[in-house]
Amino acid sequence: MELAEITKTVISLARKVDEKNITLTPESALVADLGLESVQIIEFLCEVEDHFDIVIGEDSLADVVTVSDLAELVYHLSREKKL
Amino acid sequence: MSLLSNFELAESRKKQLEGLPINPTGVVLEKIVSPTEALINGKIVILAGTNNYLGLTFSKDCIDAGIRSLETQGTGTTGSRMANGTYSGHLELEREIAELYSMPYSMVFSTGYSANLGTMAALLDENNAVLIDSEAHASLFDGCRMSGAEVFRFKHNDPSSLEKRLQRLGERANSTLIIVEGLYSIRGDCAPLREFAELKESYNSYLLVDEAHSLGLYGRYGRGLADQLDILDKTDFIVGTFSKSLGTIGGFCVSKHPQLGLFKYSSRPYIFTASPSPAVIASTRSAIKLMKEGDHLRKNAWESARNLHGALESIGLDLHPIPSPVIGVSFQSEEVAIQFWNILLESGIYTNLILPPAAPGGGAVIRCSVTAAHSVEQINKIGACFKSIAKELGLSKAA
Numbered sequence: 001m002e003l004a005e006i007t008k009t010v011i012s013l014a015r016k017v018d019e020k021n022i023t024l025t026p027e028s029a030l031v032a033d034l035g036l037e038s039v040q041i042i043e044f045l046c047e048v049e050d051h052f053d054i055v056i057g058e059d060s061l062a063d064v065v066t067v068s069d070l071a072e073l074v075y076h077l078s079r080e081k082k083l
Numbered sequence: 084m085s086l087l088s089n090f091e092l093a094e095s096r097k098k099q100l101e102g103l104p105i106n107p108t109g110v111v112l113e114k115i116v117s118p119t120e121a122l123i124n125g126k127i128v129i130l131a132g133t134n135n136y137l138g139l140t141f142s143k144d145c146i147d148a149g150i151r152s153l154e155t156q157g158t159g160t161t162g163s164r165m166a167n168g169t170y171s172g173h174l175e176l177e178r179e180i181a182e183l184y185s186m187p188y189s190m191v192f193s194t195g196y197s198a199n200l201g202t203m204a205a206l207l208d209e210n211n212a213v214l215i216d217s218e219a220h221a222s223l224f225d226g227c228r229m230s231g232a233e234v235f236r237f238k239h240n241d242p243s244s245l246e247k248r249l250q251r252l253g254e255r256a257n258s259t260l261i262i263v264e265g266l267y268s269i270r271g272d273c274a275p276l277r278e279f280a281e282l283k284e285s286y287n288s289y290l291l292v293d294e295a296h297s298l299g300l301y302g303r304y305g306r307g308l309a310d311q312l313d314i315l316d317k318t319d320f321i322v323g324t325f326s327k328s329l330g331t332i333g334g335f336c337v338s339k340h341p342q343l344g345l346f347k348y349s350s351r352p353y354i355f356t357a358s359p360s361p362a363v364i365a366s367t368r369s370a371i372k373l374m375k376e377g378d379h380l381r382k383n384a385w386e387s388a389r390n391l392h393g394a395l396e397s398i399g400l401d402l403h404p405i406p407s408p409v410i411g412v413s414f415q416s417e418e419v420a421i422q423f424w425n426i427l428l429e430s431g432i433y434t435n436l437i438l439p440p441a442a443p444g445g446g447a448v449i450r451c452s453v454t455a456a457h458s459v460e461q462i463n464k465i466g467a468c469f470k471s472i473a474k475e476l477g478l479s480k481a482a
Binding site: 038059 | 218233238247248251252440442443
């Protein structure tokens with residue numbers, strides 16, 4: 001799956017937890033814009049993992065701020081899995 | 084950004100909490116009257132928010148053992164277990180814990196927190212993966228981080244979420260540690276340990292169960308939930324604390340694996356701290372004896388748990404459906420929970436108020452806990468206060 005398609009999917013998964021009903025873009029910040037509590041973030045990340053059939057380590061999340069950051073991480077993890 | 088700007092978030096949280104009628108993190112127990120009563124703001128209140136599940140904090144046996152030890156062995160060891168801090172009592176306690184679980188190896192730590200930190204730090208390194216329940220205690224996460232292991236969360240109490248992640252880890256699953264608790268401390272829900280143990284067996288992984296809140300309450304001799312569900316033989320490591328049902332302070336790890344005996348050479352949280360004081364060790368040994376013989380204490384605690392759970396359920400409050408000595412009442416609105424908690428305290432009932440981000444699933448939780456020492460009258464009073472406040476705030480079924 002290409003990065004653009006992954007980004008679209010991450011946005012559609014984020015919409016399910018977006019209680020503020022904001023317009024999500026690749027630049028939307030997962031915590032600041034979506035206003036998710038830590039527990040909701042974990043639930044959301046579990047959904048992302050299950051959708052893409054990957055596991056995301058806590059350390060790799062350190063630099064993830066936006067939807068786009070997460071999509072890039074998913075893209076790399078998906079590629080690593082195939083190699 | 085200056086170093087001290089790191090405190091901006093803490094400062095804003097402090098201001099928010101200090102703006103409440105009573106700051107839930109600033110409650111002072113001015114005088115402890117008994118295991119179930121204390122003086123707070125000049126008024127005697129019922130304690131329905133401690134971890135004193137067996138009510139042993141005022142046990143004569145435990146106090147006498149502590150006093151004898153203070154008089155004969157002094158106030159502290161002043162050193163690490165690896166230097167001058169191992170007294171015969173420390174070794175006796177380790178032997179007694181191993182015997183309690185019929186496992187050959189046990190280690191005692193200075194706190195429950197350091198038991199978790201010390202166990203993970205010794206057991207894991209950057210080559211290992213950890214699959215940890217998303218609602219596990221902070222000390223378990225801190226221990227994993229300290230070890231350098233790769234940490235993956237799975238959904239709380241969800242065996243299918245765990246299995247998917249074990250599958251994705253592939254061959255790494257057989258060097259993976261699964262970390263769960265027995266009884267969870269906020270909502271009072273128990274882990275599906277049998278299912279977790281089956282998965283651990285299927286994937287050749289390792290299972291660690293933290294029995295911090297389940298010790299004393301579940302299983303034969305109060306050994307915990309893994310014993311109650313008959314999976315002790317499938318559990319690789321049990322960790323626990325002395326600071327809840329046993330009423331003292333300290334922690335332990337017990338295992339069937341001989342490598343636990345080597346932890347002391349590599350576990351920094353074990354090595355670089357002073358060992359528990361002899362008096363604490365003596366009181367803990369007495370408390371373990373009382374816990375083993377304490378079927379009557381468990382019976383009292385469970386009767387109180389079922390009675391209070393039934394009372395709160397009948398009001399229509401949002402609880403976990405299965406009773407346990409920890410009863411978490413969930414509120415969608417943080418403001419309502421704060422108001423409810425304040426009125427409870429003003430009415431003479433102390434509970435714990437858990438606010439985001441500590442409350443699981445968003446919202447807030449008022450956490451009640453019962454002990455073997457609560458009387459029927461006290462439990463009835465707690466239930467009655469909840470009922471009248473729920474009515475006042477329009478939260479009860481009848482409202």
